[in-house]
Structures are given as C-alpha cells and as structure tokens.
Amino acid sequence: MAIITEEEGDVTKTIHPPVTKESTMKNPKPQSQSQSQNPFPFWFYFTIIFSLATLLFVSLSPLYSSSQNDPRSWFLSLPPPLRQHYSDGRTIKVQVNPDESPIEVFVSESGPIQSENVIILHGLGLSSYAFREMIKSLGSRGIHGVAIDLPGSGFSDKSMVVVGGGDGEIGFVGRVKEVYGLIREKGVFWAFDQMVETGDLPYEEIMKIQNSKRRSVKAIELGSEETAKVLGQVVDTLGLSPVHLVLHDSALGLASNWVSENPQSVRSVTLVDSGVNPALPLWVLHIPVVREVLLGFSFGFEKLVSLRCSKEMTLSEVDAHRILLQGRNGREAVLGSVKKLNHSFDVAQWGNSDAVSGIPMQVIWSRQVSDVWIEEGQRVAKALPKAKFVTHSGSRWPQESKSGELTDYIADFVSAIPRSTRRVSEEPIPEKVQKILDEAKAGGDHDHVHADYTDAYGLGEGWTT
Structure with missing residues (x-):
C-alpha cells in the first residue's frame, strides 16, 4: 500500500499502513539474548560429566583398595622414613576378645628400660610415627619412652579374619x-x-x-573397653608398670577406662590437647569421591591437616600420616572407632572419681589455635584436681614441630614425681618358657631381632636393615 504524504506549509505527516495480525506473524519481534538461551544443555552435560567422574572413582576404588590391603605391596610402597620407623620397633600379640584371633600391636621405644616408663597414646587418625622424635628425646633425657600404634592405626593390625560371619x-x-x-x-x-x-x-x-x-575380613573397631584390654596387655608384656601416661587428642576417651580400673599401675597422666572428638575431621572420610581425593592425593590431605590440626608440619610428614591412614583398611577401622567413642565423656566426673583423683596430672595445651581453645584447656585443667596447666607454641598436633618443647614439659613433670617402685612378679616361669629362654641364651645374644618383620609383610631378612 502506498504512503500518502501531505505537505501543508512546514508540517509533514506520514501515514503508516495499519498493523494487522497477518503482518505481525510475518515479521515477529526478535527475542532478547537471555530469553533465547536454554539452560537444559548445560545441566545435562554437567550431570553426565559428574556422573562419569563418580562412576570412575567408585569403580577404581576397589582395585586401589585391594592393592593397599595387600601387606607386601603396601609395605613396598612406603617411603623410607616409614620403613625405618617400622624397623626400629617391634610387634607384640594381644588378645582383645577370647573368641577372636590375637592381633599384632606395633610398639616403638627408646631409652633405658630400667628408668621411668612413659607411654604415649595417639588419637584417632594418628599413629606412633607422630611421636618418634618425642620418644627419642625422652630417651636422651634418661627416660624410657614408648609409643604404641593402637589396633586399627599405624603398623598394628587394622582388620581381622572372621570365620562364620x-x-x-x-x-x-x-x-x-x-x-x-x-x-x-x-x-x-x-x-x-x-x-x-x-x-x-x-x-x-x-x-x-x-x-x-565362610571367612570375611572385618575392620578392627576400637572403643574404651578394647583399648583397656590392649593397653593392659602391652604394659604387662613389656613389664612397664607403673607407667606415666601421655594421652594426645582423643586418646583420653579411649584410655580413661584403663586408668580408672588400674590406678595402681599409673604413676601420672599428661594430657596434650585432649578433647572428646579428634582434631582431624574424620567424618569427611564417609563421603564418596571426597574420601578418595583426600586419601589418594597429598595436596588435599595436607590442606585438611593445615586447616584443622597443624600448620607447621611439612608435606612429607603429612603424607606419611595419609599413607598410614589409608592402607590396609585403615580408613574403615578409624571410622568404626569414631562411632564407638564416648561423646558424652565427662572429664570432671572422671578426674574427681576416687580411683583417679589421687593421680598426679598435667595438662599441656596449645596457645596458638584460638582463644576458645585456650579456654577449653583451662576448663579441662580446672576439672582435674591439682592438675598442672602449661601451654605450648604449636597447634593441636604439636608433636612434629614442637617435640622438644613437649619433651621438656613431660620430662620435668616426671622427674618431679618420686621415683617409681617396680613390682616384681614371684610367679614361677613355666617349664616350656624356661626351656625356650635357655635355648635362646645358649645360642648367643642378639642386639636386635625383628622376627615379626618377615611374618607381617612377607619380606626377607634383607629388608630388616
């Protein structure tokens, strides 16, 4: 249709054709860019990629776990410092339950045996490897230092074979x-x-x-009752009673029963940043994919430790704890032990009980974490009658970077207590045991025998050096 234009003086009018429905359909208005985008493809591909990644982790996890659970393969993959730590210690057998097979407990010790005995118990997520420098420092101070790998941790057994499950x-x-x-x-x-x-x-x-x-493999879950049995048998086997106990992190809840039941075997108790829950947030190891990333890569585990436990540890030290935690069903054992922790444990009620109130105590606490954590340490010290309260300059895992500082506190505290009197058993030695001792004596003395080394990991004697 033509456009009619009329000119009247300076005024110009333009008449446009009427807009009809038909013309609107022929010339639709362009949509904006935000309206034209469809979010469906993005979420579709995102879901596919995430699902494939999850499937990959889950499918590879059993293969990875099988290689980690094989003792020989696992031990051969360890870095030299961990191998050295194992070769410096020994394993002893303990019986937790009468209807189950004995389990092996790894023990690392240093210093003269005839001196005061200090036993260090680690919290969940750690092992005796964390206290290797402390027991050496105690030995140099003339004190017999002993660090134990609780069952389910470190080089101790982490699982058992169950028949008829x-x-x-x-x-x-x-x-x-x-x-x-x-x-x-x-x-x-x-x-x-x-x-x-x-x-x-x-x-x-x-x-x-x-x-x-049927035979099945079951992770060892450690509670306060099981810890009491293990600790008592280790003390009796090594002839350490009476002992000075050093309890770090969540070890207080694990060892409290044994202290209450055997006050005559405890010379003193030192608490090092002890809380009901472990400093390491072990609950994250329940989450699929996340647990594979944290335990499979040094970077992720180092960030977790730096955030919650210690900022002073080197990457090699953190990686050693990661390897010990992930190998041979370690994750399953630690998570099972977390479930058995007494989260309602009352340190004041325990410390004021008749059996425990007379035991000398010391509380060593970090002053670098936060004001809230310092207040928690003061609360713990006040809950324990006549407990000595001191602070250290490390984090909640101070044993790696501040081992010398902790050793000085422990050695000074132990030295201030009257010297322990050893209890000598008058029971006769069984004939079979005496015969074995006589044969061993006739065969000559050996400076260091690590028979369990070959038994535990299937390696020859050449690996013991």
Missing part, C-alpha cells in the same frame, strides 16, 4: 554359588536324597554349613 550382603548370586559348591562337595545324590526325604532342597542346612566355613 553369617550370610549378610553376599547377594543372590553368591548364595547360588555356595549352594552349588556344597553340592559339588557332598555330591549330587546327597542333595537328591534330601529332596526325596523332605520333598524340598535343604536350603537352611546348606546355608548353615556354608556360613560356618
């Missing part, structure tokens, strides 16, 4: 295989006779027999 979580295919294996073992006619007599396959009897033979 039931039929839980074996799946339908696993049950069919077990039934098939039992029929092959007893013969087809045995099952046929049972079917003729009863009219049905004796499934319950089959599973009962198979369950009695």
Whole structure:
C-alpha cells in the first residue's frame, strides 16, 4: 500500500499502513539474548560429566583398595622414613576378645628400660610415627619412652579374619554359588536324597554349613573397653608398670577406662590437647569421591591437616600420616572407632572419681589455635584436681614441630614425681618358657631381632636393615 504524504506549509505527516495480525506473524519481534538461551544443555552435560567422574572413582576404588590391603605391596610402597620407623620397633600379640584371633600391636621405644616408663597414646587418625622424635628425646633425657600404634592405626593390625560371619550382603548370586559348591562337595545324590526325604532342597542346612566355613575380613573397631584390654596387655608384656601416661587428642576417651580400673599401675597422666572428638575431621572420610581425593592425593590431605590440626608440619610428614591412614583398611577401622567413642565423656566426673583423683596430672595445651581453645584447656585443667596447666607454641598436633618443647614439659613433670617402685612378679616361669629362654641364651645374644618383620609383610631378612 502506498504512503500518502501531505505537505501543508512546514508540517509533514506520514501515514503508516495499519498493523494487522497477518503482518505481525510475518515479521515477529526478535527475542532478547537471555530469553533465547536454554539452560537444559548445560545441566545435562554437567550431570553426565559428574556422573562419569563418580562412576570412575567408585569403580577404581576397589582395585586401589585391594592393592593397599595387600601387606607386601603396601609395605613396598612406603617411603623410607616409614620403613625405618617400622624397623626400629617391634610387634607384640594381644588378645582383645577370647573368641577372636590375637592381633599384632606395633610398639616403638627408646631409652633405658630400667628408668621411668612413659607411654604415649595417639588419637584417632594418628599413629606412633607422630611421636618418634618425642620418644627419642625422652630417651636422651634418661627416660624410657614408648609409643604404641593402637589396633586399627599405624603398623598394628587394622582388620581381622572372621570365620562364620553369617550370610549378610553376599547377594543372590553368591548364595547360588555356595549352594552349588556344597553340592559339588557332598555330591549330587546327597542333595537328591534330601529332596526325596523332605520333598524340598535343604536350603537352611546348606546355608548353615556354608556360613560356618565362610571367612570375611572385618575392620578392627576400637572403643574404651578394647583399648583397656590392649593397653593392659602391652604394659604387662613389656613389664612397664607403673607407667606415666601421655594421652594426645582423643586418646583420653579411649584410655580413661584403663586408668580408672588400674590406678595402681599409673604413676601420672599428661594430657596434650585432649578433647572428646579428634582434631582431624574424620567424618569427611564417609563421603564418596571426597574420601578418595583426600586419601589418594597429598595436596588435599595436607590442606585438611593445615586447616584443622597443624600448620607447621611439612608435606612429607603429612603424607606419611595419609599413607598410614589409608592402607590396609585403615580408613574403615578409624571410622568404626569414631562411632564407638564416648561423646558424652565427662572429664570432671572422671578426674574427681576416687580411683583417679589421687593421680598426679598435667595438662599441656596449645596457645596458638584460638582463644576458645585456650579456654577449653583451662576448663579441662580446672576439672582435674591439682592438675598442672602449661601451654605450648604449636597447634593441636604439636608433636612434629614442637617435640622438644613437649619433651621438656613431660620430662620435668616426671622427674618431679618420686621415683617409681617396680613390682616384681614371684610367679614361677613355666617349664616350656624356661626351656625356650635357655635355648635362646645358649645360642648367643642378639642386639636386635625383628622376627615379626618377615611374618607381617612377607619380606626377607634383607629388608630388616
């Protein structure tokens, strides 16, 4: 349609054609850029990539765990400082439960045996490796320092083989295989006779027999009762009673029962930044993918330790703790022990009990973490009758960077207490044991024998140096 323009003087009018529905459909208005973008492709690809990454971690995790759980492969992958720490110590066997096999506990010690005995217990997430410098420093001060790897940590056993563990979580295919294996073992006619007599396959009897033979690996979970048994047997086996106990981090909750039940075997107690919960946030190790990243890479674990435990530790020291925590079912054992912690533990009630109130105590606390943490240390010291309160310049894991400072506090405290009187057992030595001792004496003395080294990791004597 033509445009009619009328000119009247200086005024110009322009008449536009009327807008119709048909013309609007032919010339649609352009949409803005924000309206044209569709978020669906982004979230679709994001979900696909995240799902594939998760699937990759989960699928590779069993393969990685199997290599870590093999003792020989795991030990050969250790850095030299950890191998040296193992070769400097020894393992002893303890019996936690009468219906279970004995477990091995790793012990590292230094200093004259006839002097005062100081036993250091680590918290969850650590091991005796963290206190290697402290026991050496105590030895140089004329004190016998002993650091123990509690079961589930360090070089001690972290899992046990359970026989007759039931039929839980074996799946339908696993049950069919077990039934098939039992029929092959007893013969087809045995099952046929049972079917003729009863009219049905004796499934319950089959599973009962198979369950009695099934072997499964179970992570060792340590609570206060189990710790009391382990600590008591270690003290008796090494002949350390009476002892000066040094409890770090969450070790207070683990060892409190043994102290209450055996006050005659405890000469003093020193608490080093002891709380109900461990300083290392172990709950993050429950989260899939996150736990693989933290325990599989040094960078992630170092950031976690620096944030919550210690800023002074070197990367090699942090990495050593990561390796000990992840290997041989270590993560499962530590997480199981966290569940068994007494989170309602009352230090005032424990310290004021008749059995514990007479034991000399010292509280060594960090003054660098925060004001809230210093107040917590003062509260713990006030809850313990006549406890000595001192502060150190490290973090909640001070044993690596401030080992000399801690050693001075412990050595001075132990030296100020009257010297311990050893209790000598008058029980006769069994004939079989005496015979073994006589044979060993006749064969000559050895400066250092590490027989358990080969037994634990299947390595030859050449690795013991």
